[in-house]
Amino acid sequence: MSVEKMSVLVRLGKIPSKWLYLVIVLVVAIPIIYPFGTPFAITDATLAVYNEVEKLPAGGVVVIAGSNAYGFLIEIKECLQAFLMHVYSKDVKIVFISFSADDAMFTRVARDFLGISQDKPYKGKVYGIDWVDLGYITGGSASLAYFCKNAFFVTVDAYGNPTQNLPVMKEIGKADTWALYVEASAGTMVVTSMGVVSIPYKTTTVILNTAGWYPTHLPYVTAGIAKGMTMGILGGAEYEKLMGFVGLGHSGADVLNFTHLLTLVLVALANISYLGQYIEKRKLKEVKE
C-alpha cells in the first residue's frame, strides 16, 4: 500500500469535530422535516406493559411514581402519554407521586398534552374521585417505603387540597393492595422501588425507563420482579403503535434509526483510520531499521 493511500486512512481519523456535528444535525433534522416512517418491532417487554394494563381489575389502584430529571422529559414523555391514554380508559383509580422536584412537572406536562386537568373530567375520570396528583415528596426511598404503608402521610396534594377530603385517597391502601405500580423513572430509584415495593409487597410492577438505563434494569424484567419495561422514546413509539396512533415517538424512532446508522459508520471509519495509523507506524519503523 502506497504512503499516499495510507495518509488518506490516517486523515479519516482527523476530521474536525465541527463537521461531524453538522452531519449529526442533518441526520437528525431531515427525518423530522421529511418523516420516512422506518419500521420498528414491538418488543416483548413493551407488550408486557400493555398487557398488564389490559389485565387491570375494575376499581384497582394504579400508582405512578417517578424521580426523573427534567432534561430527560422527551425520553419518557411520549411513552407516558400513550400509557396514560391507556390507563385512563380503564376503570381504575390513578395516583401520581413524584420523588424528585423535576418529576412533578414531568407528569404534569404529559397530562397537559392529553388535556387531563383537575378542572374537567378526562375519559370520565374526575380529579379527587378517580385520580390524584400528590406532587413532589422529599425523602426518596424512606418516603416511598412509608407511602407503601400509609398514603395519608401526604397531607396535601399538588394543588394544595387536603388529602383527607379526596375520596380517591381512601381507596389507596397498602402497597400489597395496589393493582399496578408504575415506576416512570430512570436511575437508582428503579433499584430502590424494586426492593421497597415490588419484592416485599409482591406488587405487580412495570417500568417506563430511559434508553440509557434500560440494559442495567433489564435483569429485573427477566427475573420477573418487574413484569415489563419500555425503553426511552422507542418504547414510546411502540406504545403509540399499540394504542393505534402516530405521535412524536414515531418521529423519534425514525431519527434514532438514522443516528444509529451514522454511529456505526463513524465507528467503522474510526477503526479503519486506527488500522491505517498502526500500519503506517510499522512501515516507518521498518524504514528506520
Place this chain on the structure above:
Amino acid sequence: MISTDPLTWYAAFLTLCVLSFLYRENRFYRFAEYTYIGVAVGNGFVLTMNSLNSISLIPIMKGAIDVILIQILALLILTQPFRKIYWVSRIPSAVQIGVGTGIAMYGAIGSDIIALMQSVIKDGLIGTPYQTAMTYFSMIGSISVLIYFFFTVKREALRGTIGVIAKIGRYFMMIAFGAVFANIILSRSTLFFSRMVLLLVDWLGIR
C-alpha cells in the same frame, strides 16, 4: 409558520445558547447554564418547601408527636457551625445514614441478590432450553468477571486456566460496556432530537 409565542422564542434562544458550546465555551452558553441552574434551584426550593409543608408542618400543627420528634432531631443538624456543640449534629446524620443504609440493604438483598438468584436457579433447572442456555451463559459471565477482579494475586500470576477465565471475563465486560454505550447513544440522540423538534417544528414551524 414561525412561532409567535415569546416563551417558545426564549426556549429556542436558550437552546441555541447551549448548542453554541459545540463551537467553543462562550458567554451565551454560560448565560444559559446559569439560567438553568437558577431556575432548577428556585423550582426545587419551592417544591421542597411545599413537600415539607405536606409531610411535616401540617402534621406538627395537628400534634403528631412522632413527626415533632423527628423534626427536633433534624434541627440538631443546624449545630454544625458551633464548635462546642458540633458533635450533636452527628446524631441526625447517623440516623439518616442508618435509615438509608437499612432501606438500601433490605432492597438490595431482596431484589438484587435473592430474587435474581432464584430466577437463575429456576431458569437453569426448569426453564425452556433457551432460558437454560442463557442462564448458564450469564453464569459463566458472572464468574469470569469476578475472577478478572480477583486482585489477591498479581495479574501476571493469573496464568493457565484461571488466566483464560479472566480473559473471558474481560470479553464479557467489553460486550456489556458496548451494550450500555449503544443505549447511551440512543438516549443522547433522543435528547438532541427533542431540541431539534423545538427549533424546527415549535419555533420555525417547518413541517
